Amino acid sequence: MLYRKSLQIQSVLFNNDQQRIIRSINSIVRAVDFAINKELFTKITLRYGDGSPSPLFSEQEIEELNKLHGEYVQIQYQFFGKNLGSARGHNKLAEDSDSDFIMIINPDILLAPDTILQLAEPYIKSNQKIGIVEARQLPIEHPKHYDTKTGETSWASTACVLIPRPAFEKVEGFDADTFFLYCDDVDFSWRLRLEGYKIIYQPSAVVFHDKTLSNDAAWKTSDAENYYSAEAGLLMAYKWSRPDILEQIINYFEKSDISYYRDALKEFNRRKKEGRLPKQLDTDHKVSEFTNNNYGKMRFSL
Amino acid sequence: MTILKGNEYPYKFEYAEDNVYGHVFSLIEDLELPKHGVHLDIGCGWGAISDVITEKKQLHYIGIDANQEAVNHLLSEGKEAYSFRLTDSQSNLEFIERILNGRPISSISIIDTLEHVFYLEEVMDTISRLSLKYNAPVIISVPNFTHNDVVLKLLCNKLDETATGLLDKTHVNIFSEDRLVALCQKYGLHQIKQKDVRREKSDQYFPKELLTLAEKSSLRQLLLNLRKEMDGNGEVYQFVRMFIASHPVKHKYPAPQEQRPFLSIITRTVGDRPEELKEVLLCLTGQECTDFEVIVVGHNLTVEKQISVEGIINSTPEWIRSKIRLVRVNGGNRSTPLNVGFEQANGQYITILDDDDIVFSNWVKEFKELSKEHYGKILRTVSVRQEYDRIKTKYSQSCSMAVSGFKRDYPPEFDYFTMLHHNQSPGLCLAFPRALFHDLKLRFDESINTIEDWDFILRGAFICGVASSPVVTNIYRWWRKGSNSQTLHSEQEWNENYQYVLRKIDSRHLILPPGSAKKINWLVDAYIKNAHSVQSQNVSGQIVNEQGIQPTYDSLMQKREVAHQILASDSWFILKPFKKLMRIFGKQINIPDVFRANEKELDDFINNVKSSIGWKITGVIRRIRE
Numbered sequence: 010m011l012y013r014k015s016l017q018i019q020s021v022l023f024n025n026d027q028q029r030i031i032r033s034i035n036s037i038v039r040a041v042d043f044a045i046n047k048e049l050f051t052k053i054t055l056r057y058g059d060g061s062p063s064p065l066f067s068e069q070e071i072e073e074l075n076k077l078h079g080e081y082v083q084i085q086y087q088f089f090g091k092n093l094g095s096a097r098g099h100n101k102l103a104e105d106s107d108s109d110f111i112m113i114i115n116p117d118i119l120l121a122p123d124t125i126l127q128l129a130e131p132y133i134k135s136n137q138k139i140g141i142v143e144a145r146q147l148p149i150e151h152p153k154h155y156d157t158k159t160g161e162t163s164w165a166s167t168a169c170v171l172i173p174r175p176a177f178e179k180v181e182g183f184d185a186d187t188f189f190l191y192c193d194d195v196d197f198s199w200r201l202r203l204e205g206y207k208i209i210y211q212p213s214a215v216v217f218h219d220k221t222l223s224n225d226a227a228w229k230t231s232d233a234e235n236y237y238s239a240e241a242g243l244l245m246a247y248k249w250s251r252p253d254i255l256e257q258i259i260n261y262f263e264k265s266d267i268s269y270y271r272d273a274l275k276e277f278n279r280r281k282k283e284g285r286l287p288k289q290l291d292t293d294h295k296v297s298e299f300t301n302n303n304y305g306k307m308r309f310s311l
Numbered sequence: 312m313t314i315l316k317g318n319e320y321p322y323k324f325e326y327a328e329d330n331v332y333g334h335v336f337s338l339i340e341d342l343e344l345p346k347h348g349v350h351l352d353i354g355c356g357w358g359a360i361s362d363v364i365t366e367k368k369q370l371h372y373i374g375i376d377a378n379q380e381a382v383n384h385l386l387s388e389g390k391e392a393y394s395f396r397l398t399d400s401q402s403n404l405e406f407i408e409r410i411l412n413g414r415p416i417s418s419i420s421i422i423d424t425l426e427h428v429f430y431l432e433e434v435m436d437t438i439s440r441l442s443l444k445y446n447a448p449v450i451i452s453v454p455n456f457t458h459n460d461v462v463l464k465l466l467c468n469k470l471d472e473t474a475t476g477l478l479d480k481t482h483v484n485i486f487s488e489d490r491l492v493a494l495c496q497k498y499g500l501h502q503i504k505q506k507d508v509r510r511e512k513s514d515q516y517f518p519k520e521l522l523t524l525a526e527k528s529s530l531r532q533l534l535l536n537l538r539k540e541m542d543g544n545g546e547v548y549q550f551v552r553m554f555i556a557s558h559p560v561k562h563k564y565p566a567p568q569e570q571r572p573f574l575s576i577i578t579r580t581v582g583d584r585p586e587e588l589k590e591v592l593l594c595l596t597g598q599e600c601t602d603f604e605v606i607v608v609g610h611n612l613t614v615e616k617q618i619s620v621e622g623i624i625n626s627t628p629e630w631i632r633s634k635i636r637l638v639r640v641n642g643g644n645r646s647t648p649l650n651v652g653f654e655q656a657n658g659q660y661i662t663i664l665d666d667d668d669i670v671f672s673n674w675v676k677e678f679k680e681l682s683k684e685h686y687g688k689i690l691r692t693v694s695v696r697q698e699y700d701r702i703k704t705k706y707s708q709s710c711s712m713a714v715s716g717f718k719r720d721y722p723p724e725f726d727y728f729t730m731l732h733h734n735q736s737p738g739l740c741l742a743f744p745r746a747l748f749h750d751l752k753l754r755f756d757e758s759i760n761t762i763e764d765w766d767f768i769l770r771g772a773f774i775c776g777v778a779s780s781p782v783v784t785n786i787y788r789w790w791r792k793g794s795n796s797q798t799l800h801s802e803q804e805w806n807e808n809y810q811y812v813l814r815k816i817d818s819r820h821l822i823l824p825p826g827s828a829k830k831i832n833w834l835v836d837a838y839i840k841n842a843h844s845v846q847s848q849n850v851s852g853q854i855v856n857e858q859g860i861q862p863t864y865d866s867l868m869q870k871r872e873v874a875h876q877i878l879a880s881d882s883w884f885i886l887k888p889f890k891k892l893m894r895i896f897g898k899q900i901n902i903p904d905v906f907r908a909n910e911k912e913l914d915d916f917i918n919n920v921k922s923s924i925g926w927k928i929t930g931v932i933r934r935i936r937e
Contacts, residue, residue: 134705150713309715
C-alpha cells in the first residue's frame with residue numbers, strides 16, 4: 010500500500026533552458042500538491058543534478074525557488090562539474106537520498122496535475138512486484154506496445170517514471186558504465202524483469218514532453234541522439250546475448266556511409282579491444298526483445 | 312433631396328407611421344406613463360409628434376427648439392413651445408426646470424437633434440439627468456452615418472452634403488450604432504427598446520451610375536453581401552432607440568491591439584472526455600508562446616459534468632488557470648458553442664481547439680510568427696492525423712491510445728480551389744482574425760450540424776485570404792471507433808449539408824488571391840485540351856505539352872498530373888497483384904491521394920514507381936499503347 014511515503018523527483022540537467030525548467034517546476038508543484046493532499050506522499054524532494062559546463066542555477070536562484078514552492082516541495086540542486094550522462098547522473102542523485110520512491114523525469118517535462126497520483130495507482134491497487142511505472146508522453150505518444158488490459162510492457166522510457174527504491178537498488182540502478190545517454194532505460198527495465206518485476210505503462214498518467222515533427226511529419230533527432238542510439242544498439246545486442254542481431258548491425262554499419270554509424274562501430278570495437286564490454290545477460294532470451302530494429306513490439310512506427 | 316428657397320425652414324416634416332416620428336411614437340405607445348405628465352420634445356422642429364402625444368397618449372406636449380419659426384408654428388397650433396439653444400448642462404437644466412414649473416416629465420424625445428448640437432456631451436448629460444430625476448424614458452433618433460449609401464460612396468471618395476437627410480450640411484456630429492450606444496451608456500442611458508427606420512436606398516443614393524451604387528455591378532453586390540453579413544444597419548436610415556437612465560457604464564475607447572492577447576483558443580466540450588480535456592490543457596501548458604487566452608465552452612453540461620470540467624480547469628497551474636474561462640452554453644448544435652466562444656474572445660486571432668485535440672509546443676508560436684508577415688489573413692499551419700482507440704487498463708482511467716503513426720492527410724499549403732471542393736484544414740490548424748467574427752460578423756451556421764467549420768472557413772478565406780506555414784503544429788485525433796463527427800451523422804446528412812454549403816458559397820462573389828488567374832487558366836486549358844492524353848515527357852523529365860511549352864501552372868500541379876497518369880495507366884493496374892510481394896521485400900510504395908498530396912509525396916511516389924522493376928517491365932505495354 011502506498012501511503013504517506015517519501016519521494017524524490019530527480020532530473021539530470023545538461024545545458025537546458027532555465028525558463029523551461031522553471032515551467033516544469035510549476036507543473037511539478039501542482040502535481041505534488043495533489044499527491045500530498047491525497048496523503049500518498051508526505052515528504053517530496055525535487056533534486057536536480059547539473060552536468061552542464063557551467064551551473065544553470067545559482068544558489069540564490071534555488072533559494073528563491075524554495076521560498077516560492079517550499080510549502081510543497083524541497084528543491085535541491087547539485088552541480089556535477091562534468092557531463093556524467095543520464096545513467097550515471099540518475100544513479101548519483103538516487104544514491105544521495107533515501108526516499109521510499111524515486112521519480113525520474115526529463116528536465117523540461119510538464120506534469121498534469123494528477124500525474125503523480127496516476128503513476129502511484131498501480132502501487133496502490135496491486136500486490137504484484139512492480140519495478141517501474143511509466144507515464145504516457147504527449148504530444149508524441151511512444152509507439153511501443155503495451156497490454157491494454159494489464160498495462161504491462163517490455164520496457165519503460167524514463168522520460169517520466171515512478172520506481173520503488175528497493176527495486177532500483179536491487180538492480181543497482183542504471184548501467185552507467187555501458188550506457189551514456191540512450192537505452193539505459195531499456196536495459197534497466199529488462200534487468201528489473203529478470204528479477205521478476207513487472208514494467209507497467211500507465212496511460213492515464215500524462216506528461217508533456219516537448220517534441221516537434223519535421224515539416225514532412227517525421228520524428229526529429231539530434232546528432233547526439235543519432236550517435237548514442239547507434240552506439241546503444243550495438244551494446245544492447247551484445248549485452249543481451251543476441252550475437253545474430255549484433256552481427257546484422259555491425260554489417261549494416263560497416264557498409265553505411267553515415268558517419269555516426271561508423272563512429273559508433275569504432276567505439277564498440279574500441280571497448281571490445283579494451284575488454285570494457287558489459288557482462289552478457291539473458292542468454293536464454295527470456296526478457297530481451299529485439300523486434301524489427303526495436304526493443305519490443307511497436308504499435309506503429311514514427 | 313429637398314430644394315429650399317432662401318432661408319426657408321427646412322425641417323417641416325409630417326408625422327407618418329412609417330417615418331421616424333411614427334417609430335418614436337410606437338416606442339412609447341404601449342408604455343403606461345404617469346398620467347398628467349409632460350412629454351418633453353427637445354429639438355422639436357415642426358412638432359410632428361405633438362398631436363399623437365397629446366391625443367393618443369394624453370400627455371402634455373412641450374416643444375423646445377432653437378429655431379423661432381418652428382416654435383412659432385407650434386404656438387400657432389396651440390401647443391406649448393419654447394425657443395432655446397442648447398448649451399451647457401446646468402443652463403439647459405435650469406431652463407427646462409423653469410418652463411416645467413413643477414410639472415413632472417413622463418417621457419422625453421430628442422429626434423434628429425443630437426447631430427446638430429455643438430455641446431453634445433452636455434446635452435447627453437442634460438437628458439440623462441432629466442431621465443434619472445423623473446424616471447422618464449428617452450427616445451433618441453439620429454441619422455446613421457454607416458448607411459450603405461454613405462459607406463459605398465465614401466469608397467469612391469464621394470461625400471455629398473445635402474440640405475437635409477443623412478449628410479445634412481448642418482450636421483456637426485455623426486453616429487454609428489456603436490457610437491450612439493456607447494455615448495448613451497457613458498451618461499447612464501441604457502437602451503430598452505428600438506425601432507429603427509430602414510431605407511434600402513436613401514437620399515444619398517446618387518449618382519446611380521457609381522459602380523458601388525449601380526444596382527447590378529459585381530462590386531456593389533460583393534460589398535453589399537459583406538455588409539449584409541456584417542450587421543443589420545446597412546439599410547438603417549435613422550436609429551430610433553429608447554433609453555432609461557441608471558448608473559453610467561465606464562467609458563472604454565476601443566482597445567489597442569497590444570492590450571489583446573494574440574490568440575483566443577476556443578475549446579468546445581460536452582464534458583464527456585475529461586481525460587482528453589486534461590491533455591488539451593496540458594498541451595497548452597507546454598506552449599512556447601503563452602500570449603493566449605482559453606475559453607472552454609461547456610455545451611449542455613449537466614451539473615456533474617460542469618463540476619468535472621471546472622475541476623480540470625482549477626487543477627491547472629496558476630499561470631495558465633488565470634488564462635482560462637469556462638462559458639456555459641445550452642441548446643443549439645455544434646456551431647452554437649463556437650459562436651458563443653468566438654463572441655467572448657478577446658484575442659487578435661481566434662482558433663478552435665476541441666477537447667480531444669493535441670498540439671505541439673510550437674502551435675501558438677507558429678501562428679504568431681506567421682501573423683507578423685501576414686496580419687489580417689487567416690493563418691494556417693499543418694495538422695497531421697493520428698488514429699486513436701479508447702482503452703482502460705486495470706490501473707488506468709478510461710483514456711486514449713495512439714494506434715497509428717502520423718498521417719499526412721493535410722497539404723502544407725491552403726489551396727482555394729481544392730477548398731471549394733472539400734475541407735483540407737481541421738479547425739485547429741487555423742487561426743481567424745477577430746475582425747472576421749467581431750466586425751464582419753461572420754457566424755458559424757447553426758442550421759447545419761456537420762461541416763460547419765468548412766462553411767465558415769470558405770466564407771472567411773475568400774475575404775481575408777490565407778497564409779500557410781508548412782510547419783506541423785498539431786495532431787488531429789481520429790477515433791477509430793466512436794465519436795468522430797464523421798461517425799455521428801448519416802451520409803445523407805453529410806451530403807445535404809455539403810450541397811447546402813456549396814450552394815451558399817456559389818451564390819456569392821468571391822475575392823480570389825493573386826495567382827488565381829493562372830491556376831484557372833491552367834485548369835481550363837487542361838480541361839479543353841484534355842491534357843491527360845496530350846502530355847508527354849521530354850528527355851530531361853520535364854513535362855511539356857504538344858507545343859513543347861511548359862504549362863503555366865506550378866510544378867505541384869504538373870506532378871499531380873504525372874502521378875495521375877501513373878495511377879490511371881495500364882501498368883499500374885497490371886502491377887497491382889505484385890504490390891504485396893514488393894512490400895514483403897521492403898519495397899513498399901506509398902500511394903498518395905493525388906488531389907491532396909504535397910510535392911514531396913508526389914516526388915517520392917513518381918520516383919519510386921519509375922525506379923521499380925515492375926514499372927520497367929511494363930514499359931513494353933506502355934510503348935505498345937503509345
